[in-house]
Amino acid sequence: MQVKSLLQIILFSFTLCAINLVYANETKELEQHVATTLIEENLVGITWSIVSDNKHYSGSAGMADIAKQQPMGKAKKVRVGSVTKTVLAMGVLRLISEDKLTLDSEVAPYLPNLSFNNPWASEAPIRVRHLLEHTAGLDNIKMRQLLNPTYTPSAPLNHAFSQNQKSLLTLRTKPGTHYAYSNMGYALLGMIIEKVTQQRYETYLDDHLLNMLEMYDSTFEFTSQTEQSPPHSLAMGYHENKVMQHSVPISLRPAEQFTTTAPDMAKFMAFVLGDGTIGDGVFIKSDLMAMLAMPHNTDAKNAGLLMGHGLAFAVRDRHGAVGMCHPGQTFGFTAYICLYPKEKKGFFYSINTDDESADTERFNALFIQHLNLLPISPLPSAHIDNQNKQVDGPYVLAPNGLAEFAFVDMLFHFMWVEHSQQHLVLNPLQSSAKRLTALGNNLYRQAGRTQASHVIYTNEKQEVFISNGLKTYKKVSITKLGLYWLSMLTGLLGLVFIFIVGVIKLFTPSRFSRSNWSFINLLLFTVPAYLFCEQSFIEFGLLNSASISLIVIATLLPITLGYSLFYQIKQAQNNYKEKVHTLALASALQFCVILIWWEKYPLIFWI
Numbered sequence: 001m002q003v004k005s006l007l008q009i010i011l012f013s014f015t016l017c018a019i020n021l022v023y024a025n026e027t028k029e030l031e032q033h034v035a036t037t038l039i040e041e042n043l044v045g046i047t048w049s050i051v052s053d054n055k056h057y058s059g060s061a062g063m064a065d066i067a068k069q070q071p072m073g074k075a076k077k078v079r080v081g082s083v084t085k086t087v088l089a090m091g092v093l094r095l096i097s098e099d100k101l102t103l104d105s106e107v108a109p110y111l112p113n114l115s116f117n118n119p120w121a122s123e124a125p126i127r128v129r130h131l132l133e134h135t136a137g138l139d140n141i142k143m144r145q146l147l148n149p150t151y152t153p154s155a156p157l158n159h160a161f162s163q164n165q166k167s168l169l170t171l172r173t174k175p176g177t178h179y180a181y182s183n184m185g186y187a188l189l190g191m192i193i194e195k196v197t198q199q200r201y202e203t204y205l206d207d208h209l210l211n212m213l214e215m216y217d218s219t220f221e222f223t224s225q226t227e228q229s230p231p232h233s234l235a236m237g238y239h240e241n242k243v244m245q246h247s248v249p250i251s252l253r254p255a256e257q258f259t260t261t262a263p264d265m266a267k268f269m270a271f272v273l274g275d276g277t278i279g280d281g282v283f284i285k286s287d288l289m290a291m292l293a294m295p296h297n298t299d300a301k302n303a304g305l306l307m308g309h310g311l312a313f314a315v316r317d318r319h320g321a322v323g324m325c326h327p328g329q330t331f332g333f334t335a336y337i338c339l340y341p342k343e344k345k346g347f348f349y350s351i352n353t354d355d356e357s358a359d360t361e362r363f364n365a366l367f368i369q370h371l372n373l374l375p376i377s378p379l380p381s382a383h384i385d386n387q388n389k390q391v392d393g394p395y396v397l398a399p400n401g402l403a404e405f406a407f408v409d410m411l412f413h414f415m416w417v418e419h420s421q422q423h424l425v426l427n428p429l430q431s432s433a434k435r436l437t438a439l440g441n442n443l444y445r446q447a448g449r450t451q452a453s454h455v456i457y458t459n460e461k462q463e464v465f466i467s468n469g470l471k472t473y474k475k476v477s478i479t480k481l482g483l484y485w486l487s488m489l490t491g492l493l494g495l496v497f498i499f500i501v502g503v504i505k506l507f508t509p510s511r512f513s514r515s516n517w518s519f520i521n522l523l524l525f526t527v528p529a530y531l532f533c534e535q536s537f538i539e540f541g542l543l544n545s546a547s548i549s550l551i552v553i554a555t556l557l558p559i560t561l562g563y564s565l566f567y568q569i570k571q572a573q574n575n576y577k578e579k580v581h582t583l584a585l586a587s588a589l590q591f592c593v594i595l596i597w598w599e600k601y602p603l604i605f606w607i
Contacts, residue, residue: 027057030370035061037366038351041358044238045072048349048363049262051273051339052371056266064235064352065225066242075261077217077234078350079247080335081328084258085186087268088220089132089292089312090284091205092189096128097276097285100196103129103311107136107188110195114161114188117170124175128192131185132311135298137171138182139403145184145251147541153222153249157191157201160184160251172399177299179309179470180399183255190254201254212278213267218260222249234259237332240355245332248538256330265337265348272312273344293324300467303457304441307469313339314470317449318361319368320375331538334360338367345371376450382440384422391456392418394481395466395473407598411488414481415473417466424454426466484594491591497584498522514567518585521560524553547604554602558592561585 038046038061045062064072095101107126108116116126118137130136145160161168161184173180193201202220210218224247225234237245250257260268272292276284293315295301295308307315313324321340328335332354339346347367351360394416400409416427424436424444436444436454443452446468454468464475502519531546539546565585568578595601 026370027059030366031059031061033366034059034363037362038062041355041360041362042240042242043351043353043355043358044242045076045235045353046349046351046363047072047074047076047078047235047262048347048367049266049269050345050347050367050370051266051269052345054344056263056270058262058266060262062352066236066238067244072235072352075217075263077223077259077261078335078352079234079237079256079330079333080258080260080265080337080350081256081330081333082183083326083328083335083337083348083350084220084254084256086272086312086326086337087209087258088186088189088201088205088254090272091193091201091209092128092132093284093288093311094209095193095196096288097282101128101192103127103132103288107131107192110192111188113158114169117167118175119171120174126171126175128189129296129311130175131182131189131192133296133309134179134181134185135176135296135309136182136185137173137175137178137180137399138169138184138188139172140181140401141183141252142168142404142541144541144543147538148251149248149536149538150542151249151251153253155249155251157187157194157254160187170403172403176297178399178472179295179298179300181401181470183252186255187252193254212283213271215260215264215267218258218264220254220258222253222257223247223259235352237330238353238355239332240353240357242353245354248331250330256328260350262348262350269337269339269346269348272339273341273346295469298469299457299459299465300455300469300472303455303467304443305452305455305467305469307451307453309470317451317453319365320450321368321371321373322376322451329354334358336360336364338364340371340373343371343373345373347371378450379439379445379452381422381437381445384438384440389419391424391464391466391475393475394478395475396481398465398472398474404600407595407600410476410481411484414476417473417475424456487591487594490587491594494584494587494589494591495522497580498588501581501584515564515581515585517560518557518564518588521553521557524556525550528553551602551604558589558596558601561589561592565589 034046043062044066045060045064047058047060049056049058058074060072060074060076062072064070064076092101096103105128107128118126126136190201193204197204205220223234225236234247237247239245276282276286276289288311291311293310293313295310298308301308307317310324313326316323316325316338323338323340325336325338333350333352334354335350337346337348349363349367394414396410396414400406400413412429414429418425422438424438426434426436434446436446439445439452442456444454445451446453454466456464456466458464466473498518499522502516502522505516528546528550531549535546565582568582568585571578592601
């Protein structure tokens, strides 16, 4: 009996060693792949953590600071951009679990000094749930909130909303109906935390959330690269071509101001993958934990699409796995977190490079492969006898990302939709076509996905929409869209003609004409262009000499165009060149009028 027990112990030990050896080999292989990908994508450094089978593993590659030749350590402090929102959301859910707040609490009474322009206020006020889910209908962010170095880490949160609140807090969609990513919404959540707790939101969350999760190397307070000494300092941030970028205080800081480490994020992931308890006590109620990535009551959800955003995460279907995830990006850093609750696995990483050209999706694929998740079979296609040709046509974002660029997005980010046998083909203007497989009930699955990725639905006005849960497009009139394109093209051609003729006249001995005022106005745009080039991009949101000169010169353009056009018509010259000049002036002026009608002109991004 003793020999048998000894053999069992030896066999168990051997098996355990074999498992550990396999895991160590897999981990080493992952590290090599990550390091190789980092180099191939020309990124500086990365630190990551993995939660799998109740094990926590952290790793790193590359450099934390090129100038100091400091390698990226496993526990190096990093910024995570909008991954911050997932952690802050837990703080809000903690207050709800303590009955200090509810998901259905109306936001306005907590923020009486702010003025919301909500056309649906009587039937659909903004609630806490809407802010968490990005369904409040608020705009994302304004330039003066994003690119403005005048903000300090200790500035009151309401300073971000101190000007033109009606414009800033105008709702573009009915609360609860459409997902529209909003940094403003999470800044408002920070203000609600302060109202409920009577503390700075940073202090409250550090003390009552991070400490409870034993995330002692993390903080919501602003952290810069100069505050601490290595190896505990914050990694340096970089832009493309490895241009150095120090941390910058931002106005909407609850949305993305968070400093952490990979090991700390492993603790956070372990908690989120759990049942909401810490020790023997309930920290966040189980019903709230169940809604972390569950879209609530959006039009797309009601139409049958399960993709969307919950109270903290969005559902993501990639590389054969469906998880609850959140990306993050801030000055000098790119981050990502993705969790798979059914299998109790997840990964997090932060790269100290903010480079739009880098393919960071490669890292997601590597970590998902390493987690060895159970395969998911794609939903089968369904035969459709009667295709709804009413769906075919052009679609525009509804709403688009930033209200300031709604006109630009309509012109350059529309897509053409058409049926092709048992498929729906999406043809975006600026990217390759996407072929969707019909699943029945107006649901469709994109290639490479396992679940329904898109849904078609109509509203009470019989307007047709296509949504993937996070982006929604509305069908528009092809005539209307075509006329806007014609207006833009003729307007730009008119401006080019005016400029070329003006340059030619500079080098010919011709008398100055009052029709040349529009050309002089165009030349003056070199002044703000030069001033903008001479300042940091972070100053773009300031009302300074560059922005003021752009506003003044842009305001003058339709005036000088109109004056030049009036002079050309008054001269009534019949030669071909003058007729073309008149047509060019009229074309440029009409496009300015269209932009004014859309409230996109003059070029003001600082209100």
